[in-house]
Amino acid sequence: MDVEPLPRSAQRSVRRRRTLRGASLAAALVLAAPVAGCTAGADDADEQAVPPSSVVVQPGRPGEVNETIAPEDYEAPDRSPEWNQADVDYVTDMIWHHLQALEMSQLAPDRAQDPAVRSLASRIFDVQGSEIHGLAAWLQERDLPVPVVIEQGDGSGPRLPDGGHGHDAGSMPGMLSAAQMTELEKASGPEFDELYLTGMIQHHQGAVDMSTTVMVEGVDARTNELAHDIGAGQQAEIGRLQELLDEL
Numbered sequence: 512m513d514v515e516p517l518p519r520s521a522q523r524s525v526r527r528r529r530t531l532r533g534a535s536l537a538a539a540l541v542l543a544a545p546v547a548g549c550t551a552g553a554d555d556a557d558e559q560a561v562p563p564s565s566v567v568v569q570p571g572r573p574g575e576v577n578e579t580i581a582p583e584d585y586e587a588p589d590r591s592p593e594w595n596q597a598d599v600d601y602v603t604d605m606i607w608h609h610l611q612a613l614e615m616s617q618l619a620p621d622r623a624q625d626p627a628v629r630s631l632a633s634r635i636f637d638v639q640g641s642e643i644h645g646l647a648a649w650l651q652e653r654d655l656p657v658p659v660v661i662e663q664g665d666g667s668g669p670r671l672p673d674g675g676h677g678h679d680a681g682s683m684p685g686m687l688s689a690a691q692m693t694e695l696e697k698a699s700g701p702e703f704d705e706l707y708l709t710g711m712i713q714h715h716q717g718a719v720d721m722s723t724t725v726m727v728e729g730v731d732a733r734t735n736e737l738a739h740d741i742g743a744g745q746q747a748e749i750g751r752l753q754e755l756l757d758e759l
């Protein structure tokens with residue numbers, strides 16, 4: 512099919528639109544090039560200008576959350592001491608405390624009537640005698656005075672150098688007074704069983720209180736372990752002592 516050519520006026524209009532369209536496209540390309548170049552340059556500049564971000568995670572105290580802070584705001588804490596006076600007092604006092612438990616328990620074989628009381632007293636003697644060795648070693652490792660003779664060839668276990676009753680009973684929780692110790696030494700049979708069990712419950716509860724205190728006030732990790740073991744062991748033993756007392 513033959514197509515009639517457009518009139519000359521129409522042809523001029525088409526050429527004019529094509530020319531304008533081409534000019535507009537060229538202008539757009541020219542404008543776009545420097546804009547893209549500027550954008551890329553700005554991004555590179557920003558990356559170079561902003562230093563890599565860094566933070567310091569500062570651990571919180573027990574029960575608290577960690578903090579994230581800027582490096583310039585971080586202050587390194589002072590180095591904590593390996594042990595403090597609360598640790599020393601606990602270890603020293605617990606040696607005295609255990610020594611009295613040994614004195615009490617040594618009376619049981621000759622004075623107790625209930626076999627279960629004699630058996631428990633023997634166990635307390637062995638366990639607390641062993642713990643005294645660990646407590647004394649803690650002091651020795653730090654060149655601190657040890658208030659007890661550890662090595663005994665007669666099988667009697669740790670004891671005071673002078674063979675006396677030792678530390679002031681009123682200075683530590685749970686310690687039996689001199690009058691209570693004298694009463695226990697004079698008793699026998701059912702009376703001894705009752706006095707021994709009652710006195711040892713008092714004694715154990717004092718050790719639990721002392722252990723709880725040093726776990727808060729002390730700083731030495733080993734002392735904390737000793738206190739945890741002693742406190743937990745004696746807390747559990749209080750239940751057995753009470754059972755025997757109720758059965759008398």
